[in-house]
Amino acid sequence: MTITTERVLQSDPLKIADRCDQCGAQAFVRVVFGPSRDLLFCGHHYHRNELTLVTRHPYITVRDERHKINEKPSLSANAD
Template sequence: MSTATTAVAPSPALTAADRCDRCGAQAYLRVELQSGGELLFCAHHAREHGDKIKELAANVVDETHKLTEKRPIVD
């Protein structure tokens, strides 16, 4: 008997073009749902709906750290 394995492709990084499904702000959290599909959230709505996200998520890509990273100032 042979065994089949399946690999899941990693989610791409979020970009400035990815928008929150609640308010349209830049998304910093991608939630892949157990039922299939995905939702995108800004940091505010990710915090607001955090408990429900944990219940429904199969995978979460959290890039909220980008909000506090120091970036070099270019003259």
């Protein structure tokens, strides 16, 4: 199956450059709707939309990295 490559790409860890689609903050949750459709959320916006997402789209895959939010300061936070 050729979708394997896309699945691997979409399961890559989120990076500092990945931004919430709603507010532009650093993204900590990736919601995958299909092979080429996903949304990125910061912790705040995922929390606000979580119930709607999982009830309306039960087939989605959620990569939740919110446990990393307070792990260590992001490099970009000090660079600006």
